[in-house]
Amino acid sequence: MTMRRLALTVLGIVIFLLGVLWTLQGLGFVGWPADSFMIGKRQWAYIGVLAMAAGLILVWIVRRRRSGR
Template identity: 50%
Template sequence: MRKALLIVGLLFLAIGLLWIGQGTGALPWPAASFMIGSLQWAEYGALLAAVGLILIWQSRR
């Protein structure tokens, strides 16, 4: 169970950081993405990254 929480947490964190980068325009990849420059996706990314950090923290307890 701990490994599953850690893997899912790391995945959520990575995707969340990608969405933050795309939403803020700091990471314009892929170039044709509808998420680039949309702060809504940066907010979603922040929430997903926070959930990922919580899952990582729970896997370490």
């Protein structure tokens, strides 16, 4: 795996994990950090789901491309 592909894969995973956190905060399941403005705001749950999808799509695209390209 090239360095670029590795970096994009890691970026996709980080975006996905941030999306999970934002979704859980938006739904009120995670109260960390306690002073976060995202806790209990459904808008952040929707944004989190979009971030999770974007992260998964990025990882899928990077993994799908041949190493020869």
